[in-house]
Amino acid sequence: MRADARSNHERILAAARALFASDGADTQVDAIARRAGVGVGTVYRHFPDKDALMGALVRERFIAFNEQLREAISKGEQQPFAALCEALRANSTALAEDAGTRFAFMRGGERVFAHAHDEVEEYLALTNVLVDRAKRAGSVRPDFDVADVPMLMCGVCATIDAGKGGAGWDWRRHLELVLAGMAAAVAEPSVTSGGTP
């Protein structure tokens, strides 16, 4: 690969990172090219289409997520629930700065995730370690499942996206409520039935 090509590849990724992060999937390829200081054609020389470009960034993000998870796993052996919460908070905070990955979580489906298949798989495996540990410690409701985590994160993503819309909106509140719900069953086994204490 020629040296100038490699440098352009980086510039394109950097531009896309910045623009997808702030504008999400609406970001136009032309804008990315302009910001990278190259022509549109060059963008398409390096990535087959827009989805692939987004996919590359989503992949990066999941690698970062997995790093955060590994850290939580190694630090939180004594306090499994706290470790799980910390990891999810860290993931969410990162998501708050990355509209592109939020989009992938919510609407991207296979189209974008396909480019990060392995990383997503690892993400689930790592999360499972934390969830399992907390379940064994009895601090997470037994009917909770790892597959619920992306679902909950998807909800948080929506809250972040809509967040500019109104006073009193704070995705952190949403997240804390959800974390509380994960644990609640221990103290309150039959909330599902809707009974008043």
Next chain:
Amino acid sequence: MRADARSNHERILAAARALFASDGADTQVDAIARRAGVGVGTVYRHFPDKDALMGALVRERFIAFNEQLREAISKGEQQPFAALCEALRANSTALAEDAGTRFAFMRGGERVFAHAHDEVEEYLALTNVLVDRAKRAGSVRPDFDVADVPMLMCGVCATIDAGKGGAGWDWRRHLELVLAGMAAAVAEPSVTSGGTP
């Protein structure tokens, strides 16, 4: 207003109701016109633009929401928390059949909600009755706020939308988790700090 015009108005609304419900905001105006058996021009004679048409349907939906809330309020005096949960479950179930209103919750912002301002206001007021009651009964965490409800519903909407994407995804689980979180603080005041029991 001429009789045929009134009838067309209804047909357009009905067609839009069906299509927005299943396809969400992607629904094309041409498709609505075709289904209603009229020309596009006629659609635009009755509604200034696509947003106004969606807005009219969102308005209808909120009127239905408010009906559900009033019912929960009158039936649930003895079990405030159960009443609140029932109302939110009913709202969510309706939302699951209405991609248009989900869109409005998540991305529509003022553009769509503007057409249903009064109804949304009433929605918040009625929800507040249920929340307040449950809080006074001590079954909902004291730091909970009515303004959090639309935020949580927004999360549920995202889950519903993404729901076709994977096994193990079930917006009902999401909702129940959130409901549990609303109440959890009573039994577990410091979940936020992340401690293991």
Next chain:
DNA sequence: CTGGATCAGGAATGGTGGTTCCGCTTACGT
């Protein structure tokens, strides 16, 4: 230094979908 393979640029293409416009049709009061 130079040939040719690699790469870049950006105007042009093509498809999509909201909105407008205007000649024709229809309902309905008199």
Next chain:
DNA sequence: ACGTAAGCGGAACCACCATTCCTGATCCAG
């Protein structure tokens, strides 16, 4: 029955964007 205001249809318009393609520039091996 008729005149006219209200209503209708749908082709045409336009803005927007991803993607392509071809000409000219650029690297670097030999």
